[in-house]
Amino acid sequence: MRQIVILGAGTAGTMMANKLYKSLNSGEWRITVVDQHKTHYYQPGFLFIPFGIYKKEDVIKPKADFIPSGVNLIFSSIDRIEANSNKVFLEGGKVLNYDYLIIASGTKTCPEETPGMKDKLWYKEIFDFYTIDGALALQNFFKYWEGGKLVMAITELPYKCPVAPLEFVFLADAYFTEKGIRDKVDITYVTPMSGAFTKPIATKMLSELLKEKNIKVVPDFYIEHIDNDEKKIVSYDNQEIDFDVLTIVPMNMGDKMIERSGLGDDMNFVPTNKETLRSDAFENIFVLGDASNIPTSKAGSVAHFAAEILFENLMSAIEGRPLYAKFDGHANCYIETGFGKGALIDFNYTTEPLPGTFPLPGIGPFGLLENTKMNHYGKVMFRWIYWHILLKGKELPVEPLMSMAGKKTVN
Amino acid sequence: MAQKTYSGKTLEVTNEGYLVNQADWSKEVAADMAKEIGMELTPKHYEVLEYLRKENATGIPLTIRKVGKSGIVDIKGLYDLFPGGPLKFSSKLAGIPKPVSCV
Numbered sequence: 383m384r385q386i387v388i389l390g391a392g393t394a395g396t397m398m399a400n401k402l403y404k405s406l407n408s409g410e411w412r413i414t415v416v417d418q419h420k421t422h423y424y425q426p427g428f429l430f431i432p433f434g435i436y437k438k439e440d441v442i443k444p445k446a447d448f449i450p451s452g453v454n455l456i457f458s459s460i461d462r463i464e465a466n467s468n469k470v471f472l473e474g475g476k477v478l479n480y481d482y483l484i485i486a487s488g489t490k491t492c493p494e495e496t497p498g499m500k501d502k503l504w505y506k507e508i509f510d511f512y513t514i515d516g517a518l519a520l521q522n523f524f525k526y527w528e529g530g531k532l533v534m535a536i537t538e539l540p541y542k543c544p545v546a547p548l549e550f551v552f553l554a555d556a557y558f559t560e561k562g563i564r565d566k567v568d569i570t571y572v573t574p575m576s577g578a579f580t581k582p583i584a585t586k587m588l589s590e591l592l593k594e595k596n597i598k599v600v601p602d603f604y605i606e607h608i609d610n611d612e613k614k615i616v617s618y619d620n621q622e623i624d625f626d627v628l629t630i631v632p633m634n635m636g637d638k639m640i641e642r643s644g645l646g647d648d649m650n651f652v653p654t655n656k657e658t659l660r661s662d663a664f665e666n667i668f669v670l671g672d673a674s675n676i677p678t679s680k681a682g683s684v685a686h687f688a689a690e691i692l693f694e695n696l697m698s699a700i701e702g703r704p705l706y707a708k709f710d711g712h713a714n715c716y717i718e719t720g721f722g723k724g725a726l727i728d729f730n731y732t733t734e735p736l737p738g739t740f741p742l743p744g745i746g747p748f749g750l751l752e753n754t755k756m757n758h759y760g761k762v763m764f765r766w767i768y769w770h771i772l773l774k775g776k777e778l779p780v781e782p783l784m785s786m787a788g789k790k791t792v793n
Numbered sequence: 794m795a796q797k798t799y800s801g802k803t804l805e806v807t808n809e810g811y812l813v814n815q816a817d818w819s820k821e822v823a824a825d826m827a828k829e830i831g832m833e834l835t836p837k838h839y840e841v842l843e844y845l846r847k848e849n850a851t852g853i854p855l856t857i858r859k860v861g862k863s864g865i866v867d868i869k870g871l872y873d874l875f876p877g878g879p880l881k882f883s884s885k886l887a888g889i890p891k892p893v894s895c896v
């Protein structure tokens with residue numbers, strides 16, 4: 383029997399397990415998936431928890447429900463990969479041999495990397511909303527907060543779902559408006575980038591929206607440490623910003639297991655060919671989702687589009703053919719903007735988000751780079767699509783490679 | 794696109810002043826670009842610029858953090874060398890494209 387091992391049963395690993403199980407002959411191939419946790423979190427839902435829009439129950443389901451029963455699912459911590467001998471060591475010493483390995487171990491937040499972050503104000507007045515615990519703690523805090531300086535800060539690039547902190551401030555604006563205390567809440571968005579977003583046309587649209595909503599933007603701010611006594615963030619060039627409550631995206635890094643395996647870059651992301659999605663170092667290792675270093679968004683939608691390309695290339699590799707499918711970095715993100723509206727961006731490695739319409743057969747069109755109610759429904763629908771279509775590795779009515787249909791070029 | 798004269802040669806630059814052709818770069822070009830923004834380059838500056846050029850050639854996106862781990866300067870040191878734009882100014886002076894922080 384030949385073996386395919388998938389490391390991680392998050393968005394990417396679950397999708398891949400489903401796709402492979404459907405296509406590979408079960409008499410010939412054994413598929414094994416390993417994850418340390420039994421619960422699958424719908425991470426895009428974390429964004430809505432601080433504002434009481436979602437509850438914990440809305441974002442969790444058992445991982446096992448999404449893995450076909452013919453797939454060997456192991457709950458265990460992964461200690462390391464020994465790529466030279468095609469082996470994976472699990473915690474406790476169990477060893478898995480593989481013919482092909484798919485790394486889908488994602489990225490996680492590392493608050494301990496920034497001095498003063500995981501200190502005495504952690505989960506008291508400093509919160510992340512990239513974890514279920516952080517999102518719930520913040521929900522509790524906001525319930526009783528009477529206003530002051532709310533600072534949303536990003537620590538380091540890259541971080542998963544680059545639009546999430548923007549959505550956070552948009553939703554905060556709406557939340558405090560509805561609570562009737564918006565005039566007492568001062569919202570500031572702090573980023574190490576030169577603008578609200580990295581791509582110029584989207585930055586323009588988003589900056590206007592931020593201005594309209596009276597949200598201040600501080601660009602080029604690279605956090606060196608957090609002063610818990612004075613309640614301020616301090617940058618490497620000694621700029622300071624005071625806060626009453628700080629919501630933060632801690633540094634995102636790949637799992638330590640990647641480092642122990644000697645397969646990562648300086649942030650434990652796996653160097654991966656951005657077109658074929660194969661590891662740069664080993665021919666029988668592919669990388670899907672946030673764990674790779676490909677230069678596009680770390681997002682579930684990207685993992686979904688990339689999964690189709692990875693699948694094609696894995697089949698080619700198995701059959702000894704050259705890898706012909708090429709990923710273009712396609713990302714498609716709904717941006718929740720508050721008050722029942724949303725924006726949509728669709729882009730890839732080379733084409734930045736453009737205005738226009740996004741044709742979605744049967745449902746769309748959605749306005750690109752436009753603030754509309756329809757786009758908000760897109761985001762709401764995304765949760766249903768995530769659990770019922772995305773994870774199960776089914777086709778969405780969206781092509782994996784980006785299309786220019788409906789997009790307007792901007793000079 | 795625009796043109797600029799550095800080190801006695803007319804070179805093509807982007808609208809933001811980054812060299813279009815990396816091969817046009819030389820230490821003298823860097824020194825002239827630095828003068829434009831009121832900077833004087835020291836050997837330490839050049840060490841950073843050489844490092845950036847070498848790293849850029851590998852195709853992996855550069856980050857401030859990565860330069861900070863290079864062993865040449867730490868992050869604070871990089872800010873001191875290139876005030877106001879540690880990665881942007883240093884990339885410009887190194888003759889490599891404007892750093893794209895991946896999204």
Ligand SMILES: Cc1cc2nc3c(=O)[nH]c(=O)nc-3n(C[C@H](O)[C@H](O)[C@H](O)COP(=O)(O)OP(=O)(O)OC[C@H]3O[C@@H](n4cnc5c(N)ncnc54)[C@H](O)[C@@H]3O)c2cc1C
Pocket residue numbers: 389390391392393394395416417418419424425426427428429458459460461486487488489511512513542543546637639670671672673680681682683684685715716
């Ligand atoms: C607040 C927020 C909002 C978001 N919004 C959106 C959105 O609107 N749209 C969108 O497309 N994406 C969004 N995302 C991003 C999306 O959730 C991720 O990109 C996606 O989940 C990545 O999938 P993955 O499989 O690569 O990683 P994950 O889903 O994180 O899975 C990684 C898995 O690997 C396991 N693992 C790692 N290391 C080990 C080990 N050593 N041993 C055992 N198991 C291990 C983990 O337990 C985990 O289950 C959002 C994310 C956040 C945090």
